[in-house]
Amino acid sequence: MRFLSVLACVAMLTACQPDTSVEKPITIALSSAPKQFDPRFATDATSTRLNQLVYQGIVQFDESNQPVPDLMSWVELSPVHYRFKWVKPAQFSNGQAVTIEDVIATYESVLDSKTASPHRAALSHIQRIEKINETTMDIYLSKADSLFVSRLTLGVLPKSMNLIGSGDFKWVEKGLQKWTLERVSDARQFQFVLSKDPTVRVLKMMKGELDIIQNNLPFELVAYLDKKQAFEVKSRAGSNFSYLGFNLKDPILSDLRVRQAIAMGIDRQALIQYLFQDQARPAHSLLPETHWAGLKKFQPIKYKPKQAQRLLAEAGYNEQNPLVLSYKTSTDPFRIRLATVMQAQLAKIGVQLNIQSYDWGTFYGDIKNGNFQLYSLAWVGIKTPDIFQYVFHSEFQPPKGANRGAYVNPKVDQWIEQEDYLKVQQQVLEDLPYVPLWYENQVAIVGERAKKYRLSADGNYSGLNYVD
Numbered sequence: 001m002r003f004l005s006v007l008a009c010v011a012m013l014t015a016c017q018p019d020t021s022v023e024k025p026i027t028i029a030l031s032s033a034p035k036q037f038d039p040r041f042a043t044d045a046t047s048t049r050l051n052q053l054v055y056q057g058i059v060q061f062d063e064s065n066q067p068v069p070d071l072m073s074w075v076e077l078s079p080v081h082y083r084f085k086w087v088k089p090a091q092f093s094n095g096q097a098v099t100i101e102d103v104i105a106t107y108e109s110v111l112d113s114k115t116a117s118p119h120r121a122a123l124s125h126i127q128r129i130e131k132i133n134e135t136t137m138d139i140y141l142s143k144a145d146s147l148f149v150s151r152l153t154l155g156v157l158p159k160s161m162n163l164i165g166s167g168d169f170k171w172v173e174k175g176l177q178k179w180t181l182e183r184v185s186d187a188r189q190f191q192f193v194l195s196k197d198p199t200v201r202v203l204k205m206m207k208g209e210l211d212i213i214q215n216n217l218p219f220e221l222v223a224y225l226d227k228k229q230a231f232e233v234k235s236r237a238g239s240n241f242s243y244l245g246f247n248l249k250d251p252i253l254s255d256l257r258v259r260q261a262i263a264m265g266i267d268r269q270a271l272i273q274y275l276f277q278d279q280a281r282p283a284h285s286l287l288p289e290t291h292w293a294g295l296k297k298f299q300p301i302k303y304k305p306k307q308a309q310r311l312l313a314e315a316g317y318n319e320q321n322p323l324v325l326s327y328k329t330s331t332d333p334f335r336i337r338l339a340t341v342m343q344a345q346l347a348k349i350g351v352q353l354n355i356q357s358y359d360w361g362t363f364y365g366d367i368k369n370g371n372f373q374l375y376s377l378a379w380v381g382i383k384t385p386d387i388f389q390y391v392f393h394s395e396f397q398p399p400k401g402a403n404r405g406a407y408v409n410p411k412v413d414q415w416i417e418q419e420d421y422l423k424v425q426q427q428v429l430e431d432l433p434y435v436p437l438w439y440e441n442q443v444a445i446v447g448e449r450a451k452k453y454r455l456s457a458d459g460n461y462s463g464l465n466y467v468d
Helices: 002-011 045-054 100-111 198-206 219-226 256-265 268-274 305-314 333-347 360-368 387-392 410-417 421-431 462-466
Strands: 026-030 059-061 067-069 072-078 081-086 126-133 136-141 169-174 178-183 189-194 212-214 232-236 241-246 280-282 323-330 351-358 374-379 434-440 442-446
Touching (some): 045 178, 100 136, 198 333, 256 351, 323 333, 410 421
Antiparallel strands (some): 072 081, 081 136, 126 136, 169 178, 232 442
16 A cells, blocks of 8 residues: 555656756765765775775776776786786876875775774785885785785775775765765766655655666566656666575574574565566575676575474474564665565464664664674675675674674685685585575666666666766
């Protein structure tokens, strides 16, 4: 009923056309606010996506998730010695040239324990960085790392550590609910506005207050807007990985049988079909099978409610001793709706799921602090398999890394260190420190002024470079 009333509200605004004034900034809706404008500290998806527009790194990634030069090219002189040279001169948005000293200062700041950067652990094997001349520097490692170059995407700051980048965009405004970027090439402005409620986002789109809504929309509204000539729906297969996380320190969830039962009690295909309107595909690992390091052969998790009930019975749960668990999610209406459907599915196997929804800051803080039993989140923008160390190595529990569920398996630690990522993924699929859910498609609603916007597989905003 709620969505019928929403559609009715939207229908009243059908006659409203977007303002085509070219002087107005292109306006993009954000469902959550950026938390950090300093690339040394940014970890949330919104901050990362905006910072990618403002800052350049030593390298970036191509469509096949392979590192390519951004600021610098490289040569591997030995497994622990790399030489980097400028690809071409670069300058910060204030006109100041980007120098070798800036690059070195950025990385030395991250490596300084006093900085407390969450990215320090992934770069901790950098032994030293030496300037060779004005266009060349060398990096020496304490140990060989075949993925080392892929780790050098960190946005480069001036050595003063002022938050100025050398990317295609620069900051104009950093507010509490509105953030404005200016494209360096032509001074075109792009305004990001916080609009947490998807219904409000759609209504604003119909009134011409928004030019782009990307993701986080009920698919009933996506289908509705797709019928309107004033808007275009863009969609492409995505690589962002959604999962259901477990707290393995919890005495209930430390039992593999319980985790297996929950995994088998969720009908992912039904959720994809009816809630996502088939705008997603089942997931099995952090990396999709199309990734160069992804699993090509695997046994997908199947919906088996009867087997799930048997596993719960073996673990000691029944009608007299029901399994009661708390599930934390954000206040986003779609995510609450998704949690509610999973709650109903799990109830069929004898699991009572108590849903707790919080504003994003509180929710994310609880997850990072291990204050949960179950939660759902998504990993976005994953490019390299070093994510397995950050997420699954036993030494990378918060605050050092993102092993938030406290997963410990010495074999997995060893395989991560040996870079045997196929074995890591196979074992994780057996141990189930989380339930792989799906890779959601990237979906954007664009107005007339943003028709040239291009979607990326990981949901970044680089497509704004193509908007007039």
